[in-house]
Amino acid sequence: MMIMACGSTVVVAGSAGADRARSNLDWRRVATPADRARLRGWRGAWVDALAQVDPKEVARDPVLFNPDRSLVDPLPPAGPYRCRTYKLGARAGIGPTFTASGWFACRIGTSEDDGERVVSLVKLDGSQRPVGSVFADTNARAVFLGTMELGDETRPLRYGRDVNRDMAGLIERIAAKRWRVVLPYPRFESLLDVVELVPDA
Numbered sequence: 001m002m003i004m005a006c007g008s009t010v011v012v013a014g015s016a017g018a019d020r021a022r023s024n025l026d027w028r029r030v031a032t033p034a035d036r037a038r039l040r041g042w043r044g045a046w047v048d049a050l051a052q053v054d055p056k057e058v059a060r061d062p063v064l065f066n067p068d069r070s071l072v073d074p075l076p077p078a079g080p081y082r083c084r085t086y087k088l089g090a091r092a093g094i095g096p097t098f099t100a101s102g103w104f105a106c107r108i109g110t111s112e113d114d115g116e117r118v119v120s121l122v123k124l125d126g127s128q129r130p131v132g133s134v135f136a137d138t139n140a141r142a143v144f145l146g147t148m149e150l151g152d153e154t155r156p157l158r159y160g161r162d163v164n165r166d167m168a169g170l171i172e173r174i175a176a177k178r179w180r181v182v183l184p185y186p187r188f189e190s191l192l193d194v195v196e197l198v199p200d201a
Helices: 033-040 042-052 057-060
Strands: 002-006 009-013 022-024 079-088 099-100 103-114 116-121 127-137 144-149 166-175 180-183 193-199
Touching: 033 042, 033 166, 042 079, 042 180, 042 193, 116 144, 127 166
Parallel strands: 002 127
Antiparallel strands: 002 009, 009 022, 079 099, 079 103, 079 193, 103 116, 116 127, 127 144, 144 166, 166 180, 180 193
């Protein structure tokens, strides 16, 4: 089962896409207490992570790694995207302080439910695949809540079932056709994950 949500509408879809329920919930009521705390601490995560990263790495892409870069209209249009993940900082000072993945396929999906727009974000390939929902928040930020699908799994766990799989982040538009998902204090390895999203033209 996966929660898909946008604005004040939440749709709960069963494995066959049936069994729908509606509730007037916003992301703050859907998010676990731990994820609400992580999202409140987004700036601290940036500060802690950038303090460990070689400034030369940040200088290669100052727009992507500027914590205050957030343009209006944060929701990416539906369609195929290329995405890659940057991991910044190291927990307890152990491990690399900056890594970048290769490009993978992602998709922004939309559907309608009683006139409400439902938005989802899914990474389609790779051994670690975020799957979740996009909530409208402010005019410059949206919120992502989801879970991590691993290996050869064919369906994600329900959000909130496994704290080690739960994911929470901010979606921001940083250029005309460029977005990022900022994941503060992920469960493992890094202090901050930044997922870059660009349309797969």
